[in-house]
């Protein structure tokens with residue numbers, strides 16, 4: 001056997017798992033990481049929130065304890081100070097550099113550049129084909145994912161595409177409040193989309209530097225919308241674009257199959273690790289990677305199912321129902337959520353970690369009518385009694 005493990009794809013999930021394997025108490029850690037990155041507008045920043053140590057702690061470049069939400073041009077922003085959580089950001093390039101160095105420093109471990117053509121499971125090993133080369137390992141972790149080949153049963157589940165387009169911008173003068181993340185800014189009239197179908201997100205990296213991101217549920221002319229937002233909504237006269245990121249994430253509550261073959265375990269987006277109602281994946285990827293390594297240590301195989309909590313899967317489905325069929329209600333719902341609950345409670349809810357008492361308080365704070373409607377529609381959909389909306393068909 002060439003290696004104990006092969007990780008296909010050195011994106012977020014591949015690097016997270018590689019780091020945990022290298023740091024684990026596994027006796028045989030011979031690891032090959034194959035990196036086929038070819039996107040020059042790839043991920044730049046990765047944000048998450050936490051109230052506990054994370055495998056990414058040493059890489060966090062910025063953290064904040066104040067979050068705000070801007071409903072519309074007329075309404076006041078809702079601002080909340082976090083108690084035990086911190087909103088945190090790291091740069092993908094730092095993660096890449098750190099984990100590659102860590103892997104390469106281990107005896108028997110390597111990082112290889114190349115596009116994987118095929119992964120097959122054969123008896124007690126799996127084989128990976130890269131160009132003319134073939135590598136064998138006890139287990140392969142595969143993070144390859146293609147949105148166009150994802151099939152969702154849209155009679156029973158939602159399928160939305162979350163489009164991101166972000167710029168890191170610099171201004172000559174102090175412009176941004178470096179202490180406050182603008183998590184949702186629904187002042188998006190100029191994008192041509194309904195309020196709620198799109199929002200801006202502003203992450204201040206200093207008083208003159210910020211990531212400004214447009215998130216939409218349909219394709220729009222994002223550069224033009226970002227420019228308009230910076231000039232007309234934020235009132236910036238001068239700015240320079242330092243870096244760009246762009247991508248599309250699938251949002252669906254349909255479960256993903258994680259074991260395509262006996263010796264292969266999918267990871268990352270390919271294993272359904274994007275939280276369907278938010279688009280965040282980092283914490284869920286870390287949780288899944290830790291479970292995989294723990295299973296390897298305890299049972300000698302990586303075949304654990306990602307944790308799925310039925311109530312939260314239901315809540316994700318209801319939220320997707322709102323995003324898809326009633327997006328106009330979303331800004332007010334988020335506003336109410338953040339106004340009537342401590343932000344720590346909202347973040348713990350989004351991470352599926354709320355205790356029952358706090359969960360009931362949070363549910364009681366939500367407007368009743370749109371949720372009742374969305375719940376009923378969700379039930380009809382799960383029973384297969386509702387037609388898929390046209391924009392939910394897979395491409």
Ligand SMILES: Cc1cc2nc3c(=O)[nH]c(=O)nc-3n(C[C@H](O)[C@H](O)[C@H](O)COP(=O)(O)OP(=O)(O)OC[C@H]3O[C@@H](n4cnc5c(N)ncnc54)[C@H](O)[C@@H]3O)c2cc1C
Pocket residue numbers: 008009010011012013014034035036037038043045046047048114115116117143144145164165245246247248249267268269270274279280281282283
């Ligand atoms: C623009 C953008 C911003 C995001 N920001 C956040 C955020 O702030 N916080 C958060 O929690 N989530 C965020 N997400 C969601 C999610 O965390 C990311 O998409 C994350 O990159 C998913 O990790 P992954 O490992 O599944 O996929 P990727 O990071 O895309 O990794 C897959 C890797 O596989 C490689 N690969 C593909 N095919 C092959 C092949 N044939 N051979 C070899 N290698 C191959 C790719 O080059 C890539 O490096 C964001 C998503 C996007 C699109």
